[in-house]
Amino acid sequence: MPFFMYARQPVMPQNGRPNRLRTSTPRARGVLARREEREFYLFVSPWILGFLFLTAGPMILSLIISFTDWDVVTSPNWLGLENYRRLWNDLWNPSRLVLFQQSLKVTTIYALLEVPLRLAVNLFGAMLLNQKLRGMPAFRAMLYSPTVVPAVASAMVWIWIMLPHGGLLSLILNVFGLPDQRLLFDPATALITIIAMGLWGFGTGMLIFLAGLQSIPQHLYEAAEIDGASVFARFRYVTLPMLSPVIFFNLVTGVMANFQAFDGAFLITQGGPNYATHFYVLNLYNFGFRYFKMGMASAMAWVLFFIILAFTLLIVRSSAAWVYYEGEVRGR
Amino acid sequence: MNQGQIRCGRSLSRRDFLKGALAAGAVSALAGCVAVPSGPSPAPAKPAPAKPAEVTKVTFLIWGGEAEQKAWEARRQGFLKRYPNLDVEIIFPPGNYTEKLTAMIASDTAPDTFVSNNLRCDSQRKILLPLDNLIASDPDFDKQDWFPGGLDGGKVKGVQYAIPGGLGPQVVFWNVDFFQEAGLKNPNELHDKNEWTYDRMLEYSRALNKKEGNKITRFAFLPYTQWWTYIAGFGGEPFNADYTACYMDQPKNYTPVQWYADLWLKEHVAPLQEERGEFGSWPGFRDGKYAMFISGPWQQARLADSKYRWDIAWPPLQAGGRPLMNSGGGGSVIYPKSQKIQAAFKWISYIESAEGQAVWAGLGFDLPSHPSLVTDYIAGKFFTNPKAIPPSVRLWYKVVEASVKSPHTYITAQAGDLLNQAFSQINTGAATAQKAFTEVNKDVNTALNAC
Numbered sequence: 001m002p003f004f005m006y007a008r009q010p011v012m013p014q015n016g017r018p019n020r021l022r023t024s025t026p027r028a029r030g031v032l033a034r035r036e037e038r039e040f041y042l043f044v045s046p047w048i049l050g051f052l053f054l055t056a057g058p059m060i061l062s063l064i065i066s067f068t069d070w071d072v073v074t075s076p077n078w079l080g081l082e083n084y085r086r087l088w089n090d091l092w093n094p095s096r097l098v099l100f101q102q103s104l105k106v107t108t109i110y111a112l113l114e115v116p117l118r119l120a121v122n123l124f125g126a127m128l129l130n131q132k133l134r135g136m137p138a139f140r141a142m143l144y145s146p147t148v149v150p151a152v153a154s155a156m157v158w159i160w161i162m163l164p165h166g167g168l169l170s171l172i173l174n175v176f177g178l179p180d181q182r183l184l185f186d187p188a189t190a191l192i193t194i195i196a197m198g199l200w201g202f203g204t205g206m207l208i209f210l211a212g213l214q215s216i217p218q219h220l221y222e223a224a225e226i227d228g229a230s231v232f233a234r235f236r237y238v239t240l241p242m243l244s245p246v247i248f249f250n251l252v253t254g255v256m257a258n259f260q261a262f263d264g265a266f267l268i269t270q271g272g273p274n275y276a277t278h279f280y281v282l283n284l285y286n287f288g289f290r291y292f293k294m295g296m297a298s299a300m301a302w303v304l305f306f307i308i309l310a311f312t313l314l315i316v317r318s319s320a321a322w323v324y325y326e327g328e329v330r331g332r
Numbered sequence: 333m334n335q336g337q338i339r340c341g342r343s344l345s346r347r348d349f350l351k352g353a354l355a356a357g358a359v360s361a362l363a364g365c366v367a368v369p370s371g372p373s374p375a376p377a378k379p380a381p382a383k384p385a386e387v388t389k390v391t392f393l394i395w396g397g398e399a400e401q402k403a404w405e406a407r408r409q410g411f412l413k414r415y416p417n418l419d420v421e422i423i424f425p426p427g428n429y430t431e432k433l434t435a436m437i438a439s440d441t442a443p444d445t446f447v448s449n450n451l452r453c454d455s456q457r458k459i460l461l462p463l464d465n466l467i468a469s470d471p472d473f474d475k476q477d478w479f480p481g482g483l484d485g486g487k488v489k490g491v492q493y494a495i496p497g498g499l500g501p502q503v504v505f506w507n508v509d510f511f512q513e514a515g516l517k518n519p520n521e522l523h524d525k526n527e528w529t530y531d532r533m534l535e536y537s538r539a540l541n542k543k544e545g546n547k548i549t550r551f552a553f554l555p556y557t558q559w560w561t562y563i564a565g566f567g568g569e570p571f572n573a574d575y576t577a578c579y580m581d582q583p584k585n586y587t588p589v590q591w592y593a594d595l596w597l598k599e600h601v602a603p604l605q606e607e608r609g610e611f612g613s614w615p616g617f618r619d620g621k622y623a624m625f626i627s628g629p630w631q632q633a634r635l636a637d638s639k640y641r642w643d644i645a646w647p648p649l650q651a652g653g654r655p656l657m658n659s660g661g662g663g664s665v666i667y668p669k670s671q672k673i674q675a676a677f678k679w680i681s682y683i684e685s686a687e688g689q690a691v692w693a694g695l696g697f698d699l700p701s702h703p704s705l706v707t708d709y710i711a712g713k714f715f716t717n718p719k720a721i722p723p724s725v726r727l728w729y730k731v732v733e734a735s736v737k738s739p740h741t742y743i744t745a746q747a748g749d750l751l752n753q754a755f756s757q758i759n760t761g762a763a764t765a766q767k768a769f770t771e772v773n774k775d776v777n778t779a780l781n782a783c
Contacts, residue, residue: 071457071783072434072437072438073434073437073438073457073458073459074457074458095775096750096753096772096775097746097750097775097778097779159609160609163606163609163610164605164606164607164609165603165604165606165607165609165610166607166609166610167609180606182605182606185605185606185760186760187762271753272753272756273756273757273760273762274753274756274757274762275753286746286749289428289430289431289434290430290745290746290749291744291745291746291782292434292457
């Protein structure tokens, strides 16, 4: 329901009886309603203004720019659909000058692997932290702390860990008689390494899972236990269905975030080796801010918007089959 | 107490509370708008030196770390002394310089002056003011005190758009102790006999690598500088005169790059890509982990504290080869919409004047590009740290005279990216130089013509 319709809803008491305090006379109710309406708009106005000028405005502008050749400084030249045509052509005849197909391929593989892996790691972490043990707040703080480490700092740490010669991982491997590895320097393993590194900062999703786990009524587990359900069965038939709205939320936001992955490639690999980690948004950034082709960058942004929208709609559509809400009665 | 009321001394309705909060917020916001200086009260100011009533202040956007910022401030102080009626606000943007400059231009808050990294593209974008008339009419600008062609680095299609900065000839930095220990000759003596070639450098490198058991503890060579150095040193010509065509698919251009990569891929006298993290970059040379590397004059200050004796030498040259020098393609420029063009020109011509460059050179950065400074430079008069002066300091300007310009500031960013990605394959041995550059050459040609 749009927000303005909420503002116009009559004040209805919880118990179904009229609220005498607030609706003593029709006139008073009108005055109160108008005041509340004004206050509503007053308080929501920063968000509306922010949305209009900082989100919707630039989005519309970028749509217009996507039909031009614009270097930010000089007047834009109208190209019509030329930028989109170049992207379409690159999808079938890839070129190093556009790198659309390559960057889309890298990003899709990344998202398809990273999203489920991250969900699994987040859920596992949350289940660990949901135990009733002494010192649990300290464990929670420790597991959440990677999330608050700045991307640049964590990139530097990962570079040091992954150094093929003298890096921490190599040193550990050497102890077991294994040779140095060159994960980030090999096109075959660079993307997988970036995915593994990305799993480190799993705190936010884990926290949401933890909140979801703690809201599952205990009596459901007790009932399952009485029925003889094993630990796995309780997880499969109680935890997962009850967590499905949280999984749904983390899945949608994860897909959105992973299609916009940028930090790892920008800070660690610069898209290499041999374009193996050339992410979509890194390509977009290069076109916009290094080559000053804002028209092409905007076209890429809009294509990405529709790709993410398509994945999101797919997940939303599929959610009817696997997301369960407490109190929901199916078939009505 | 009714719902929505808060007990606070007296009954306060929710509405009253909200009104109060709103009023407090508004007062805070207004207070924030008033420019009240924060922090402790300033000490009573000393009487300011008498300044002329009208001071014209221009803005200058530039990047730089702590050392560079100090050097720019020193130049500003010299400028204030020289022109008491002028001043400059030097802006060091946090983060990416080019992004900040572009954002400032797009939002119509462009600085009066800045440093262009790519004159060819920036002149096409019409963000550079032609300087020919200003140079011709300014009596302070000494056109004679430049090395022949020195100002040409600031030209595009014959129009002067920038005052180029100092010079960055590429030479070999070599560890004198290690060379003597291995019984090797001074490379400059070999150069004088035309014997300091890349073939000879490879022989020397094999002698300079040091092993303990199976482990290499010192590499002969640090792969540091741009690979253009080797193309020039072998006599290659990777671009046409106006940098609109690339010839990296020709053997004379890709063979030197393969030779360079083979220093670590085949000979292992330089560290493999995966070994470089352990041995480090230029600090590795300073700390004795490498015996030589190729770089420019800005390394002198960095190496001053080395416990080893070091010197500079001619870069090795094959038949027909030339040293490479960073020069031109960029420089100090004026934004055409500046309202203070005369003052802006005074600033950019001052910073690259003999006086301005002397400050810069003294801190161990680029080599001055004015003949009037050469004598003092090679006498070590500009160096603030005497340990930064190499024994062969006289060599710098001999190398300048023999050098060709590095193409990296003349080509587009996309062309540079394409070539660097090709090199990254050669670097790891994933592709030969012939294959990598031949594959990419056509795309580079397209990118060169799309600023």
